Amino acid sequence: MPAAAVGGGGWRPSRRAALFGGLCLCCLPSLSRSAEAFAMDEVGPGVFVRRGPDAEATAENNDAIANIGFIVGTEGVLVTESGGSLADGRWLRAEIRKRTDKPIRYVVLSHVHPDHCFGAAAFAEDRPVFVGHRDLRGALDARGAFYRTRLVEILGEERTGTVVYPTLEVRDEAEIDLGGRKLRFTAHGVAHTNCDLSMLDTGSGLLFPADLLFVGRVPSLDGSLIGWLKEIERLKGMGASRAVPGHGPTSVELAAGLADLGRYLSRLRDETRKAIAADLPIDKAVSTVAGDERGNWSLFDLYNGRNVTQAYKELEWE
């Protein structure tokens, strides 16, 4: 795909936003202000990724905060991550259609978090296979409605979308042939969440660890701290040198990204254990544990205390 076309697709709306933005920002539909202002990076042959900004879901950003994208094979298209809302998913679908007419055969639901799976409903008309971890269904059972309610509060009913369940559930490993390239899936143990699915693209050699890898944005712990550290070791041995993280730049050196993540999580583990051993209660631990990491991550103050709470809950029963 020529780079000029990629750039052109993203540029026009953002210039329009710039022209009108200063005059009457409030009158512009938020859809054109947010999602369309993004550009797609071609991070490997036939691999397109949009960088999600390091932000929380807001009415203005359509929850378009994760790195989402697609891979084009000779037989069809695979969506690597669907987006954070129906609006975000629709935007992604339009980006795909600017570049290829091939059928959208697969949509990956990398884990249960809303910024990764609420775009799925935008692809319903393509009747794709929705690929997810064996435990994604149960996680969506427990949380889907809750997430939807919260997202509707922020975005409104129309832009939110429905909960979409996986139709291909990966027990341990699975492989898909997209024509000229294969995608290898791995269902991980409880780590970032209890249903993290990673994917390796043989066409580009890129690993898609989804939110098992955060780069720059502070990781959020919602599964198991000990489990996540274990899965980091597994990711190191998957034969990839570059990866598309769930949050952060559109592609990174895998080893360097995992090293930073591992350092943060190890510090979280060690200092939480110390706090528990010293009878430091949870309300004190949240403001001290892993404090030395503050300068290394964006949104640190929003998530670190929450991570300490999670870690404390997990480790106090050790």
Add this chain to the structure above:
Amino acid sequence: MKPFALALALSLSAGAISAGAAHAAGASDTDEERAARWREIQTSIFGDRKVETTDALIKVDAPVRAMDAALVPITLTMPEKDRIAAVHLIIDDNPSPYAAQVTFGPAADPGELKLRVRVNNYTNVHAVAETKDGKLFETTKFVKASGGCSAPMGMSDEEAMKGMGDMRLKFAGEPQGGKPMEATLMIRHPNFSGMQMNQLTREYTPARYIQRVEVSYGAKNVLTLTGDISISSNPVINFAFLPEGKGPIRVVASDNQNGRWEQSFDAPSPSN
């Protein structure tokens, strides 16, 4: 008192489930609306008894903005501890506001108590101290959090119920004659709020929560906690007791579905 709280839980949570009623009482309420709600709750729990405002007899400490609405650490401090017979914790805008009542026995040191609670909305948290001469004193703190009661557990119900009733008791420091000792009681229990939904069945996991915890040291009562759905899953209570004698510390916990668990712990006692 307790039957009221349960009745309130049922009526209000049914409303919350229907259509964003929980949202109606929320961040934008005026001080007058909040005061009116507190008066209503206060009358329901304490009847005609006078509840005076205090900044001496009880203090409540909680994060202004909760990091995890399903686990908000609360610290109650009672500086004039010898006067305290019981404390009550009320989370005004929770579907079942009366979160906990703790009565102290002769083996208690009621200077400080820590609990972890769910907060469902921007709310006033009221702590009420009941003195040994039967008077009531309240203090309040505003907490910003939302969704704590309906937040899913992050695991299946079966998984959340694993090891239900397991307990641990940890002690801080070494016992010294005549000095109170801090203890942390941990109980494995999902404390299902009844507001956590299963999307597939479209049904709410029925409320199942720790209703009563009795802690004794030897033959003496340390404390009795009456709990509700606002207590976080895997309840943890920090308290202090007077290690005068040999113990043991006995904990009896029961929930609203006839679950009952009992465990004895070797209690530290002053060796000389």
